[in-house]
Amino acid sequence: MRHHFHIYATKHNTHITLTSPQRNPILSLSAGNIGFRKAGRGSYDAAYQLAAYMLKTLQEKGIMGKIEHLEVVLRGFGPGREAVSKVLLGSEGRWVRGKINKVTDATRLKFGGTRSPKPRRLG
16 A cells, blocks of 8 residues: 655646545645745745655654655646655655655646637737
8 A cells, every 4th residue: 555645736836745545635735835925836946845844744743654655646847846856856855765666647638639729910
């Protein structure tokens, strides 16, 4: 049974959620929860601080001791994707790194999709 560490990185924000093996959320945070507002939420720095804060919170609450296996699920192509990866590989992620046994990508891709808006005619 493995817990899931979901990272949803958009252009405007980054969301990180830790779920139980039954996919019930244990802890869910976004860049807005740690004090970033408006355009600041979409920055690399906000995502980095969010991931570091998330791992620190898990350590303080003692949740890390209960986790044996962890699956990292990445979604989206925002700056937060790279930032969270850096935190997991850096000194902040030393408690988690040994427990990660799978990294997957759940980014949704359009096949066809909806009709694109009509082009603007200027002049």
